[in-house]
Amino acid sequence: GLIIRQFLLDDPNSSVVVSVPATLQSQWEQELSTKLLLDKYLSDQRLRVLDHDDLSLVPLEPPNLLVVDEAHRLTEYGLDSDDFQIACHATAQTESLLLLTATPFRGNAPTFLGLLHLIDPAGNDLEDLEGFTDRLLLREEQASAIESLNSDLPAVYLDPILDEFL
Numbered sequence: 001g002l003i004i005r006q007f008l009l010d011d012p013n014s015s016v017v018v019s020v021p022a023t024l025q026s027q028w029e030q031e032l033s034t035k036l037l038l039d040k041y042l043s044d045q046r047l048r049v050l051d052h053d054d055l056s057l058v059p060l061e062p063p064n065l066l067v068v069d070e071a072h073r074l075t076e077y078g079l080d081s082d083d084f085q086i087a088c089h090a091t092a093q094t095e096s097l098l099l100l101t102a103t104p105f106r107g108n109a110p111t112f113l114g115l116l117h118l119i120d121p122a123g124n125d126l127e128d129l130e131g132f133t134d135r136l137l138l139r140e141e142q143a144s145a146i147e148s149l150n151s152d153l154p155a156v157y158l159d160p161i162l163d164e165f166l
Contacts, residue, residue: 001035004018014046014064015047015048016065018049018050019050019051020070021070022053024069055074062094068091068100070100071118097118099118099119113129
């Protein structure tokens with residue numbers, strides 16, 4: 001909410017769309033209005049809160065910032081679903097994108113790849129799920145190895161770990 005508020009205050013000509021699940025739409029509108037005092041922007045349509053099902057409307061009037069709450073839900077019907085393709089088209093039409101989710105992605109490579117694809121389609125090819133999964137596993141292994149490092153670790157143990165990264 002604070003990012004949305006600052007975004008609107010920084011640029012008087014900007015517009016923001018917040019896409020949320022239908023069950024959260026009224027809560028978002030109420031909190032943007034009462035807690036963040038953005039009712040003026042809601043009234044003049046510079047700030048709109050849409051149901052995820054209405055993402056197809058975004059390209060008709062692209063905002064400067066698209067915020068997607070519960071973003072992981074955009075991938076729940078699969079990366080080849082019509083819903084996900086609509087989300088891809090909507091995000092491609094906006095200048096700035098903010099994806100919000102509290103759902104962990106560990107062990108869910110397709111969802112993680114899908115969200116990264118929304119941010120950077122060229123760098124996150126949906127056709128390369130296997131390669132993406134391999135890269136995730138490598139990064140997890142590297143993170144575990146780095147996590148095991150500490151200043152008390154004898155060089156005999158430390159050197160083989162560091163050699164993996166060189």
